[in-house]
Amino acid sequence: MRLARRPAWLNKKIDFDKNRHTSALLKEIGVHTVCKEAKCPNISECFKKAHATFLILGKYCTRKCSFCNVEKLRPQPIDEEEPGKVAEAIKRMGLKHAVITSVTRDDLPDGGARIFARTVELVRRSQPEVTIELLIPDFKNDPAALEAVAKSAPDIIGHNIETVPRLYGLRPGASYARSLSVLRYIKRSNKLINTKSALMLGLGEKKDEVLRVLEDLRCVDCDFVALGQYLRPSLKHTEVVEYILPELFEHYKTEGLKIGFKHIESAPYIRSSFSASSYLEKPKN
Numbered sequence: 001m002r003l004a005r006r007p008a009w010l011n012k013k014i015d016f017d018k019n020r021h022t023s024a025l026l027k028e029i030g031v032h033t034v035c036k037e038a039k040c041p042n043i044s045e046c047f048k049k050a051h052a053t054f055l056i057l058g059k060y061c062t063r064k065c066s067f068c069n070v071e072k073l074r075p076q077p078i079d080e081e082e083p084g085k086v087a088e089a090i091k092r093m094g095l096k097h098a099v100i101t102s103v104t105r106d107d108l109p110d111g112g113a114r115i116f117a118r119t120v121e122l123v124r125r126s127q128p129e130v131t132i133e134l135l136i137p138d139f140k141n142d143p144a145a146l147e148a149v150a151k152s153a154p155d156i157i158g159h160n161i162e163t164v165p166r167l168y169g170l171r172p173g174a175s176y177a178r179s180l181s182v183l184r185y186i187k188r189s190n191k192l193i194n195t196k197s198a199l200m201l202g203l204g205e206k207k208d209e210v211l212r213v214l215e216d217l218r219c220v221d222c223d224f225v226a227l228g229q230y231l232r233p234s235l236k237h238t239e240v241v242e243y244i245l246p247e248l249f250e251h252y253k254t255e256g257l258k259i260g261f262k263h264i265e266s267a268p269y270i271r272s273s274f275s276a277s278s279y280l281e282k283p284k285n
Contacts, residue, residue: 007243010229010268012041022047022093029089031082032059034101034273039069039233042274053099053135053273054086056119057112061103063173065162067200069233075107083119087126097277098123101135106173111137113145120152131155133196133276141178143185150189155280156224157186158196160272161217164209170238184220194223194262196279198272200230204241207248214256223262224279227252228270244268 026033032055035043046052058076061068079085090098100119105112120132133156139145149157165176183195197217199210210227217225227249232240246268253266263279 003240003243009246010231010243012269013044022050022052025092026052026089029085029092031085031089032056034070037070040271040274041231042269042271046274050093051095052089052093053101053276054089055101055103056082056086056115057102057105057108059103062106063104063171065172065174066170066238067162067203067230067233069237070103075103075105078108078112078115083115083122086119087122090123090130091126095127095130097131097133097280099133099135099273099276101273102137104137104173106140110145110148111139111142113139113142113148117148117152120154131277131280133158133273135160135196135272136182138174138178138182141181141185146182146185147189150186150193153190154193156194156196156276158198158224158272159183159186160198161213162198162200163203164199164205164213166209167203167205170203180216180220183217183222187221194279195221196224196226196272197222198226198228201227201244201249202230202240202242203238210252211255214252214261215259218259218261225256225261225264225266226270226272226274227264227266228274229268 033052034055035046035052037055037059060073060075061070062075064072102112116134123132132154134154135158136149159179159182161179168176187195229244230240249266253264256264265275
C-alpha cells in the first residue's frame with residue numbers, strides 16, 4: 001500500500017540561501033559534515049545558526065545501511081590533518097558544543113578510533129571551554145578502540161541503536177547486541193562520560209518494541225536518547241512505513257523519563273545531533 005503524502009507536521013522548509021556563509025567556511029577549511037552527506041532535513045536551520053556535525057574519517061562508508069544517504073564507496077586514505085581542521089572549524093564557528101561523528105571504517109585496524117581521540121585532543125587544546133560529543137561507530141566492539149575513545153574523555157559518547165532488533169536487516173554488518181555492548185563498555189570505562197543513543201521511527205516498528213529498546217538502553221546505563229521520524233533520502237533507500245504522530249513521540253519521551261533517562265529529545269524532526277547542547281543543560285526548576 002502506498003504511504004500517504006507527508007502530514008502537515010513534516011512540511012519543514014529547507015532554505016539553503018540562508019546557510020551560504022557556513023557552507024563556504026566549511027569548504028574553505030576542508031571538513032565534511034554529516035548534515036550535508038546524509039541530507040539532514042535540519043541543515044538550513046543549523047547552518048543558519050553556524051552549527052554543524054562534523055564527519056571525520058573521510059566521507060565514504062564501508063557499510064551499506066539501506067536508510068542512510070552517506071556514500072558507500074572505496075574509503076579514502078586517512079587525512080592526518082583532519083583533526084586539526086575540525087578544531088579550526090569549531091574555533092572559527094564559535095561553537096560552544098561540538099558534535100563529531102564519522103563514517104564506519106571497517107577497513108581500518110582500529111576503525112578510526114585514533115583519529116577520534118586525536119580530534120578530541122586538538123579541540124581541547126584549542127578551545128578548552130567547548131563541550132565535546134562524539135557519535136561513534138561500533139568499531140566491531142574492539143575493546144582497544146573503545147578504550148582509546150573513552151580515554152579521550154569527551155563529555156558525551158553516542159552510539160546509535162537506530163531501530164528495533166526485528167528490523168536490523170536494514171543495517172548489514174551491524175548487531176543489536178553489539179551496539180548495546182558498545183554503550184555498556186563506554187560507561188564502564190569512564191562513568192563520567194554521558195552515553196547517548198538514537199532511534200529512527202516509522203520503519204515498521206511496533207510500540208512495544210520501541211519501549212523494549214528504551215529499557216535495553218537503560219540496562220546498559222545509557223543516559224540520553226533521541227527519537228525522530230525516519231525520512232527517505234531518495235527512492236533508492238528504504239521506504240517509510242508510517243508517519244508517527246507527535247503525540248506518540250511525546251508518549252515515548254514520558255515513558256523513557258520514567259525509567260531513568262536523564263534527557264530525551266523526541267519529535268518528528270529530532271536527529272541524534274540536533275539540539276545536541278540541550279542534553280547537558282541543567283533542568284530548570
